[in-house]
Amino acid sequence: MLNAIIVDDEEFARSSLYFLIQQNCQEIQVVGIAKSVSEARNLLTQHSVDLIFLDIAMPGENGFELIPQVQQSNANVIFTTAYDQYALKAIKANALDYLLKPIDIDELKEAVGKAVKYSTFNKVENNRNESLKNLANDLQDSQAVKKITLPSSQGFRLIDIDDIVHIEADSNYSIFNLINLEKIVVAKVLKDYEEILPENRFVRVHKSSIVNLKFVKEYNSKNGLQVVLNNGEIIIVSRRRASDFFDKIKAYTNFQREI
Structure with a gap:
């Protein structure tokens, strides 16, 4: 069982994703829901979190600004986004997984399955944190994605x-x-x-x-x-x-x- 939080500024997006998880992902326990990055930070201090469903385009701070706190935790990130094409390339290249809104049930199950598998391999933690750093760097660089994450049976390679x-x-x-x-x-x-x-x-x-x-x-x-x-x-x-x-x-x- 993985402890998860949902971070999204839209009430409908939060509630619909929560419902999909409850109905289709028995290996996930949602321990908190946040409507901002600030609230998500508080949840990370209050709970042991394994997985974060993270929206990107939110008022105030966007989802990427949570990355420093994510790196300090043991959580994996699944981005939930309708973001622009360049950012989507960076997300595809470096994130554990991503879900385009509106979220498809089968894609949700596949992403959760990947999170469950990766959580069993402690050795991927450093690679995961490095991939998040690469994601942040790539999004700041308008030229191109510089590194790519390749999934393997025991985690992933950068x-x-x-x-x-x-x-x-x-x-x-x-x-x-x-x-x-x-x-x-x-x-x-x-x-x-x-x-x-x-x-x-x-x-x-x-x-x-x-x-x-x-x-x-x-x-x-x-x-x-x-x-x-x-x-x-x-x-x-x-x-x-x-x-x-x-x-x-x-x-x-x-x-x-x-x-």
Whole structure:
């Protein structure tokens, strides 16, 4: 049983989420409900909290301003948000999980299941706190997400996006190929990471491949269009994605010349 609090400035959002949890998440006990970050801080001092359902856009202080107190506790955070596109990318990259409003029951169950699983692994605490720091930093930086959180069977790994050479699809899994030749298999589809990673750097060149333009050595049409990476790997570029690839490699090359 995990102790949870709900933090949201909207009464309907608070009550509806509480009802959904009561009806569908028997492993969660809601020990407090707050309508502001200030009230949430008080709840964190009064209760042992394992999980926080945290809204973002609230008057006064937004949800991110609770992060310093969260880092001092042992709580995981599930963001509940209808936030703008950039912030959503940062949340996807670094949060334990997020729920878009209106909240879907199946997505709620999946997020809670992840929280229950992660809570059993004390070793993820430092990584979780670091991921929250990354989230705060990314949201202050209007340029791009810098690190990404990859879930694993025992918690999650924090990866610098500059270390990602390319990502390949394998059914409902994504395989991250890193600069140190390590491969990390993640139980998420490629499209999830296409939406998270900076689109000016990471290009979907095929239904089964995303490449980091930083590691593109050359491209040619010897056997159909293909790109050759710095590590010698050859990635096929599909015809329907070729135009987008050319536009982005040109923009990326021009940007590198300017700096």
